Amino acid sequence: xxxxxxxxxxxxxxxxxxxxxxxxxxxxxxxxxxxxxxxxxxxxxxxxxxxxxxxxxxxxxxxxxxxxxxxxxxxxxxxxxxxxxxxxxxxxxxxxxxxxxxxxxxxxxxxxxxxxxxxxxxxxxxxxxxxxxxxxxxxxxxxxxxxxxxxxxxxxxxxxxxxxxxxxxxxxxxxxxxxxxxxxxxxxxxxxxxxxxxxxxxxxxxxxxxxxxxxxxxxxxxxxxxxxxxxxxxxxxxxxxxxxxxxxxxxxxxxxxxxxxxxxxxxxxxxxxxxxxxxxxxxxxxxxxx
Amino acid sequence: xxxxxxxxxxxxxxxxxxxxxxxxxxxxxxxxxxxxxxxxxxxxxxxxxxxxxxxxxxxxxxxxxxxxxxxxxxxxxxxxxxxxxxxxxxxxxxxxxxxxxxxxxxxxxxxxxxxxxxxxxxxxxxxxxxxxxxxxxxxxxxxxxxxxxxxxxxxxxxxxxxxxxxxxxxxxxxxxxxxxxxxxxxxxxxxxxxxxxxxxxxxxxxxxxxxxxxxxxxxxxxxxxxxxxxxxxxxxxxxxxxxxxxxxxxxxxxxxxxxxxxxxxxxxxxxxxxxxxxxxxxx
Numbered sequence: 080x081x082x083x084x085x086x087x088x089x090x091x092x093x094x095x096x097x098x099x100x101x102x103x104x105x106x107x108x109x110x111x112x113x114x115x116x117x118x119x120x121x122x123x124x125x126x127x128x129x130x131x132x133x134x135x136x137x138x139x140x141x142x143x144x145x146x147x148x149x150x151x152x153x154x155x156x157x158x159x160x161x162x163x164x165x166x167x168x169x170x171x172x173x174x175x176x177x178x179x180x181x182x183x184x185x186x187x188x189x190x191x192x193x194x195x196x197x198x199x200x201x202x203x204x205x206x207x208x209x210x211x212x213x214x215x216x217x218x219x220x221x222x223x224x225x226x227x228x229x230x231x232x233x234x235x236x237x238x239x240x241x242x243x244x245x246x247x248x249x250x251x252x253x254x255x256x257x258x259x260x261x262x263x264x265x266x267x268x269x270x271x272x273x274x275x276x277x278x279x280x281x282x283x284x285x286x287x288x289x290x291x292x293x294x295x296x297x298x299x300x301x302x303x304x305x306x307x308x309x310x311x312x313x314x315x316x317x318x319x320x321x322x323x324x325x326x327x328x329x330x331x332x333x334x335x336x337x338x339x340x341x342x343x344x345x346x347x348x349x350x351x352x353x354x355x356x357x358x359x360x361x362x363x364x365x366x367x368x369x
Numbered sequence: 370x371x372x373x374x375x376x377x378x379x380x381x382x383x384x385x386x387x388x389x390x391x392x393x394x395x396x397x398x399x400x401x402x403x404x405x406x407x408x409x410x411x412x413x414x415x416x417x418x419x420x421x422x423x424x425x426x427x428x429x430x431x432x433x434x435x436x437x438x439x440x441x442x443x444x445x446x447x448x449x450x451x452x453x454x455x456x457x458x459x460x461x462x463x464x465x466x467x468x469x470x471x472x473x474x475x476x477x478x479x480x481x482x483x484x485x486x487x488x489x490x491x492x493x494x495x496x497x498x499x500x501x502x503x504x505x506x507x508x509x510x511x512x513x514x515x516x517x518x519x520x521x522x523x524x525x526x527x528x529x530x531x532x533x534x535x536x537x538x539x540x541x542x543x544x545x546x547x548x549x550x551x552x553x554x555x556x557x558x559x560x561x562x563x564x565x566x567x568x569x570x571x572x573x574x575x576x577x578x579x580x581x582x583x584x585x586x587x588x589x590x591x592x593x594x595x596x597x598x599x600x601x602x603x604x605x606x607x608x609x610x611x612x613x614x615x616x617x618x619x620x621x622x623x624x625x626x627x628x629x630x631x632x633x634x635x636x637x638x639x640x641x642x643x644x645x646x647x648x649x650x651x652x
Contacts (some may be wrong), residue, residue, distance in 0.1 A: 097589075100578065106454075112454055112457070112458075119578070145370065145500065158621055158625065159624075164516050169400055170624050172400075172457075173577075173581050173620065173624055174576060174620070174621055175622045176574050176620075177576065177578075177618075177620035177621050177624070178617070178621070179615045180613055180616065180617040180620075181613075181614060181617035181618065181621075183613075184610045184611075184613040184614045184617065185610075187610040188610045188611060188614065219602070296570075296571070300461075300465070303458065303461075304462070307458055311454075335590075338469075338472050338473050338479070338480060339469070339470075339473055339614045341465050341466070341468070341469030341472070342466055342469040342470060342473065344465075345462040345463075345465035345466045345469065346462075347468060348458070348462040349459060349462040349463055350449075352451050352455060352459040352462065353448075353459075354449040356450045356451040356452070356455055367583060
């Protein structure tokens, strides 16, 4: 029973982890809490639903949703990041919140506020390991999540773009002086972040076979908590944080009831911020200054 | 006065009060994303005092304001240890915890909401909003207001000039909490029904957006921001969703072309050059 709860928590946590990676990535490199992430998460889920409903194959729908996520994220970059320079530090935060409102309401205009059910081309299957039931789509999701983050880690450590990203995270000004083209690297952050977010949205929609215009909010708030838990700018920390939040959530539901979940999850976040005002772990991207 | 007009004006008055609740900490350099949590506290305390103890609504609302201020003061100490984005996140987490706790308090209805018997009508709410504005106006013409403005302009210099930045920030946070509590109490007694889910983080975000769009450099910014974004949706009636699409578009346009908000000190100076002191002309 306990092992089953743990497995359920880890599965739930894998979705939070992907969103947390998207958050922590923009946070670590650009010191920017990107509130458009829940919007992109939701759009990816809803578009997947709409395409499946329209009879488009899953193999086509998923890449299309990921591409859309990247495009939307790029649009967010164009209208927020250039404004950040020389202005107040909260401007990108406010603009990204505006994007969240924009995305949610455009989807509401297009498809209404109902929660939609995804009709999957395959039956939901689960595997049994001893007494423990594991949902196969969830497991695939977790594997993809870890795999994609591993890839991101490689890109950061081994490639030219990765070095550029890390130098900007450390100190954008010095990076510019040393010849890193900030204007060219910053969009990369948003493109990668957009794909991660969209992937999380698609996986969530497929796993739970549902999508709604508000599906991004709750998940993103948990993703933010996971980011802080794992240390802002620390991508492996975000994965760890996501899994911890997922386990805390399922444990809270199991022992104290579904209505107490937020007390434990956000209470934990608050407690961590009180004890360590700059988050739990340090950044793997830069010096972690916010 | 028609019921519709009155409804809009009540909304306007409460939003103005809320805007000042978010404005005070922002001026002191804190982005408070937990305004809705303090608002919920005020709403539930006032509702409980009238429902369970037979208090009259106005004294109950005042007591709720004081109690929310006390809560603000208590959490200000640990929350103000954090800075910048961490502070915004801490206030956000605090708001979520408050709502989640209320959701589990069966004495105030838990998840099924809480009907409020005592009623506060438009006149009292209007008076409250005007009083809050006057109080803020007076506050910002005292030493305290000038000091807080100095902190928001340059925290380091303010500190070196001998201002107690920490004390000012605590005070601004506490007063902001109190104002949010008042707004919550007014909301509860006017709409006669409250539910915890209403006071979510999106509400906090909207309130903060009002203030940032209006402008944080002067005390008229929040007033304008709250007024425009309460009245604009009414003008744009028709589809509720398109209103918010336009709302979002406006925010993006403003952040691109006028990131300091609509009302700035230099704007007021330019508009009212012929009068001194310039700030008085806009009242």
